[in-house]
Amino acid sequence: MTRQTWTAAVSALIFVISAAVLAMTPVPFVTYAPGATFDVLADAQQPPIDIAGAPSYAATGSLLIASTSVTRPDAPVSLPEVLYAHAAPDREVFPRDVVYAAGATNAEIRSKEVAQLGAAQSDAAAAALRAAGFPVRQVPMVQSVAQTGPAADKLFPGDFVLEIDGVATATTAAVRAQIEKRAIGDPVTFTVQRDLPDGTRGRLSVKIDTTASKTQASLPVWGGNLTMGYSYEPRITFHLDSSLGGSTAGLILALGVYDRITADNVINGRIVSGAGTIDGVGNVAAVGGIKEKLVSAERAGAEVFFVPSGNCADMDGVGSHARIVSVSTLDDAINALDALADPATEGLVKGCT
Incomplete structure (x- = not known):
């Protein structure tokens, strides 16, 4: 095999290897x-x-x-x-x-x-x-619950928050305002509407001890997030x-x-x-x-x-x-x-x- 042939063969091999590496390299x-x-x-x-x-x-x-x-x-x-x-x-x-x-x-x-x-x-x-x-109304609703917070296994996503300590709460701001009136560690009673396993809807009272916010030490929180959900009678x-x-x-x-x-x-x-x-x-x-x-x-x-x-x-x-x-x-x-x-x-x- 001549030197020119070897050069061509090696060049071709390098090209194939380079192309294969390029083809297999992930791109963003x-x-x-x-x-x-x-x-x-x-x-x-x-x-x-x-x-x-x-x-x-x-x-x-x-x-x-x-x-x-x-x-x-x-x-x-x-x-x-x-x-x-x-x-x-x-x-x-x-x-x-x-x-x-x-x-x-x-x-x-x-x-x-x-x-x-x-x-x-x-x-x-x-x-x-x-x-x-059909009648549809907006109600504060539990969106998420911290797994290690005070509301864990007490409140659940989808719960509608109707009252805090007996005070009606029509908005998420109203829920927060009622909770922030309490001292850190004080209990707060949530009145919620929840879909039950038997297919009915129940009105429940859930007591939760507030804790300090991780971002604002003087602020009492309940351990979850709220959003405005939609409440209606048909399931x-x-x-x-x-x-x-x-x-x-x-x-x-x-x-x-x-x-x-x-x-x-x-x-x-x-x-x-x-x-x-x-x-x-x-x-x-x-x-x-x-x-x-x-x-x-x-x-x-x-x-x-x-x-x-x-x-x-x-x-x-x-x-x-x-x-x-x-x-x-x-x-x-x-x-x-x-x-x-x-x-x-x-x-x-x-x-x-």
Whole structure:
């Protein structure tokens, strides 16, 4: 073998090794891809939406939560994967620190997503009940409880705080004001409303000894966080796939509850999907991964796909077999489904362009 041949062979080997090392070296990016779908109107032994304390109606059609498959924080991404995702029409690439907080673990991300899904369920139920004409009121609600604090195993997320030491508390500020009147170590009696294991709701008195705040030694605290929750008489229970998380399914969950608690039958045999966060009064906000969610829904046969108006800019140039409908509220989605069912009005339904 000549020297020139050896040189060429060694150069080729170095190139192959370098390319292999480069291909296997993780890069600081996250990829988005179409995920699975979940039908919240599925006719199953355990329905995804269970309603008690109010009339419920059989659903016809499918209402799909469309998901996005996102690289987990502990999963490496190679350069070829990034290049492929950048070129593929149904994938996107984002810097890892844009998607995940620095140092966040898989368990921390999962815990946050589960909490977001729980809040989305509560907000979706409240929005749907409001739209259907049921009374809904805002009440201070336990959002979280410190595992080692004085409220551990006494108060639980989802408890509604009605009174502190017999004084009615209509806001989280009112709860804090009553507690801060006490000296550190003083007992405080919470009157709470709680869903009980037997399916009923109970009014309970819970005594908790205050402790000093870790950030302000002179401030008495009870060992948890509050938020404003929504209280209503019907019991809405969601049985969702454990892989779902986050708040992006809020709009679809609200439509599912509305379809089940009214005789309107707004889904009306169609395959409907979409995405959007929702608050307790029915306002719909933008989400991430909307294009991947659309692809996911289309693969499942979706005929209608709801896009938050705040996401319309993300849909520029995106083609779809499904009817794209832009919405800003739950009422927009309900009215659009009604209009799409009538050939005389379906042309009035607004898309993103």
